[in-house]
Amino acid sequence: MAASLTPRKALNTALLTLGYALLGAFVLFPIYWIFTMSLKEFGDIIAYPPRFSFVPTFENYREVLFGNEADQAGGVMPDLLRFLRNSVIISSGAVLLSVILGLPAAYALARGEAKRANRARFTILSFRFAPELAIILPLYAFYTRTGLYDSYVGMILVHQLITLPLMILILMSFIRDIPIEIEEAARIDGAGPLTILLQIIVPIAKPGLASAMIIAFIFSWNNLIFGLVLAGGETRPITMGILQAMTFDQIKWGLMAAAAMVSAVPGMIASILFQRQITRGLTLGAVK
Amino acid sequence: MASVVIDNVRKAFGQVEVIKGVSLDIAEGEFVALVGPSGCGKSTLLRMIAGLEAVSDGEIRIGDRVVNDIEPKDRDVAMVFQSYALYPHMTVAENLSFALRLKKTARDKVDSRVDHAARMLGLADLLQRLPRQLSGGQRQRVAMGRALVRNPQVFLFDEPLSNLDAKLRVQMRAEIKKLHQSLKVTTVYVTHDQMEAMTLADRVVVLQGGVIEQAGRPLDLYDRPANAFVAGFIGSPAMNLLSGRISADGADFEFSPQTKLSLPEPLRPFAGRPVTLGVRPEHLNVAKDAKGAPAKALVIEPTGAETHAVLDLGGRELTTVFRERIPIAPGEIVAMSIAPGAVHLFDPASGQRI
Ligand SMILES: Nc1ncnc2c1ncn2[C@@H]1O[C@H](COP(=O)(O)OP(=O)(O)OP(=O)(O)O)[C@@H](O)[C@H]1O
Ligand SMILES: [Mg+2]
Numbered sequence: 001m002a003a004s005l006t007p008r009k010a011l012n013t014a015l016l017t018l019g020y021a022l023l024g025a026f027v028l029f030p031i032y033w034i035f036t037m038s039l040k041e042f043g044d045i046i047a048y049p050p051r052f053s054f055v056p057t058f059e060n061y062r063e064v065l066f067g068n069e070a071d072q073a074g075g076v077m078p079d080l081l082r083f084l085r086n087s088v089i090i091s092s093g094a095v096l097l098s099v100i101l102g103l104p105a106a107y108a109l110a111r112g113e114a115k116r117a118n119r120a121r122f123t124i125l126s127f128r129f130a131p132e133l134a135i136i137l138p139l140y141a142f143y144t145r146t147g148l149y150d151s152y153v154g155m156i157l158v159h160q161l162i163t164l165p166l167m168i169l170i171l172m173s174f175i176r177d178i179p180i181e182i183e184e185a186a187r188i189d190g191a192g193p194l195t196i197l198l199q200i201i202v203p204i205a206k207p208g209l210a211s212a213m214i215i216a217f218i219f220s221w222n223n224l225i226f227g228l229v230l231a232g233g234e235t236r237p238i239t240m241g242i243l244q245a246m247t248f249d250q251i252k253w254g255l256m257a258a259a260a261m262v263s264a265v266p267g268m269i270a271s272i273l274f275q276r277q278i279t280r281g282l283t284l285g286a287v288k
Numbered sequence: 289m290a291s292v293v294i295d296n297v298r299k300a301f302g303q304v305e306v307i308k309g310v311s312l313d314i315a316e317g318e319f320v321a322l323v324g325p326s327g328c329g330k331s332t333l334l335r336m337i338a339g340l341e342a343v344s345d346g347e348i349r350i351g352d353r354v355v356n357d358i359e360p361k362d363r364d365v366a367m368v369f370q371s372y373a374l375y376p377h378m379t380v381a382e383n384l385s386f387a388l389r390l391k392k393t394a395r396d397k398v399d400s401r402v403d404h405a406a407r408m409l410g411l412a413d414l415l416q417r418l419p420r421q422l423s424g425g426q427r428q429r430v431a432m433g434r435a436l437v438r439n440p441q442v443f444l445f446d447e448p449l450s451n452l453d454a455k456l457r458v459q460m461r462a463e464i465k466k467l468h469q470s471l472k473v474t475t476v477y478v479t480h481d482q483m484e485a486m487t488l489a490d491r492v493v494v495l496q497g498g499v500i501e502q503a504g505r506p507l508d509l510y511d512r513p514a515n516a517f518v519a520g521f522i523g524s525p526a527m528n529l530l531s532g533r534i535s536a537d538g539a540d541f542e543f544s545p546q547t548k549l550s551l552p553e554p555l556r557p558f559a560g561r562p563v564t565l566g567v568r569p570e571h572l573n574v575a576k577d578a579k580g581a582p583a584k585a586l587v588i589e590p591t592g593a594e595t596h597a598v599l600d601l602g603g604r605e606l607t608t609v610f611r612e613r614i615p616i617a618p619g620e621i622v623a624m625s626i627a628p629g630a631v632h633l634f635d636p637a638s639g640q641r642i
Contacts, residue, residue: 004477143367182374184340184360184373185373185374186375187340188360188363188367189386189387190391191386195390204377
């Protein structure tokens with residue numbers, strides 16, 4: 001018999017599989033729930049006990065994406081595509097700016113004196129410790145006075161609080177893995193610091209750069225609070241778009257679910273396509 | 289090509305001084321090997337010549353230019369690293385041409401130089417490969433090629449062969465020597481392998497603890513080591529170094545009152561004096577039925593061309609090497625004597641040759 005598993009091994013495998021299944025369910029069930037909700041009519045959604053079989057409808061999607069002619073007056077949702085565009089602009093812009101600022105910073109910290117680098121790393125990390133709510137009010141005051149409120153520039157700048165630390169920390173760890181002799185060889189070969197950064201470090205750290213960019217993009221995309229407080233009608237991101245389903249008199253669950261699904265699409269696509277880079281970026285230092 | 293002058297150079301990392309005043313004149317076209325035990329400062333000295341490490345004190349000149357404050361890229365030196373340090377994202381051709389491209393050398397000149405180096409090193413068929421698609425020996429050649437293409441004033445090597453297997457190492461050693469003979473570029477070669485140093489270099493510099501113990505031609509170092517350290521470091525198997533005294537009549541070397549080894553020629557000027565006696569293994573003769581001190585064979589290692597034997601004489605272990613076929617078994621007692629003119633004497637306190 002090929003599969004001559006000892007009972008003990010078989011038990012282990014079974015337990016492990018069960019564990020994965022539970023973990024999978026824990027992660028996937030909410031997505032499943034929202035997904036089915038987005039396909040339900042209002043009546044199916046509020047039914048008690050919950051209905052697992054229903055006639056799926058794309059009405060919610062049609063409405064969040066293209067609006068509802070019957071309801072022009074309170075037409076809250078047709079803007080979702082605009083929110084989507086805002087999010088793309090803000091998150092891509094934020095990631096791009098973080099690359100420009102974070103790459104030289106990460107390089108300097110990775111190659112600099114270890115003690116100073118660790119101190120800097122802690123400072124940068126501490127930006128992520130502080131709850132955004134703690135700083136949002138002063139920022140609001142500052143933004144309204146400087147004209148940054150409800151501007152793409154303002155949103156891209158504030159998103160640096162999310163994307164820049166991620167970029168620096170992830171890149172720093174990737175750059176540290178590049179043997180210093182390679183840089184020394186380049187120095188002797190005639191390369192200056194900028195040439196070394198652009199022609200040696202960046203190409204070698206490309207996988208690191210990719211994972212840092214993807215992770216930073218997802219984190220930025222998922223942010224709610226900055227959009228809630230600092231963006232106005234012009235720059236509202238997709239996460240705010242979901243909230244539009246809450247109106248004075250009711251919560252349109254179906255619309256909210258559909259909008260949430262739409263907003264989750266880029267994250268899901270990225271995690272499927274770039275699974276390897278993301279895991280590598282998120283587990284830095286865990287295994288070497 | 290240029291000369292390299294190291295003038296009373298010191299290097300400290302923080303409070304720790306690792307190069308403690310080294311002076312060395314390297315002539316144009318000379319091949320100098322730096323040897324010494326691990327941590328003696330070989331790499332540090334080489335890296336200072338390359339400009340990768342700042343000089344704490346003293347002066348380094350390449351040609352007639354003081355280079356202390358000159359960037360590595362402006363020193364016109366090429367270096368081969370132990371780890372090869374190839375650019376992993378570039379093909380062999382791109383690795384070889386990197387320095388020339390940075391200097392904006394004309395395209396056809398780059399190509400012809402790369403081509404020439406590749407043919408010299410047998411890399412012509414590998415030009416489009418990435419470093420990770422190469423064997424260790426091939427990577428090593430690319431590292432050498434990268435230095436060659438530059439046509440620099442000085443070649444610097446930091447243990448370039450130590451990651452290769454023994455056979456390849458010997459082969460590359462010969463190639464490096466051939467290259468130097470045809471190009472005549474000033475070369476500083478760091479190794480901890482004294483054999484490599486001896487076979488390659490015009491001059492061998494033995495470093496220990498950040499100071500030069502001795503610098504000289506390979507055979508001078510072998511035949512007249514300036515001190516006990518060099519005596520023990522150069523040569524394999526290592527020279528036997530025994531502490532004891534010359535007997536009152538100058539005819540014997542006494543390990544202890546009971547154990548003596550008679551000297552090939554009497555050393556009357558040193559009679560009664562405590563010394564460290566040095567004898568190379570090949571100068572320690574053993575025979576089965578002859579006159580000599582009775583030594584007990586401990587380990588016999590036949591290598592084919594020669595046989596290495598470790599013997600016990602009055603509680604000290606001595607190594608001998610002989611090319612004859614002498615049938616000795618471990619445990620056997622043989623007669624040991626020193627070949628004429630083969631005695632080195634060192635001061636037991638200072639280690640200096642006397
Ligand atoms: N960047 C550094 N900071 C502090 N100490 C250093 C540094 N580089 C080298 N050293 C110390 O300087 C001494 C000489 O080092 P070096 O690398 O020159 O030795 P080496 O002779 O090349 O040895 P090996 O044969 O092991 O390569 C060592 O004691 C080492 O610990
Ligand atoms: Mg070294």
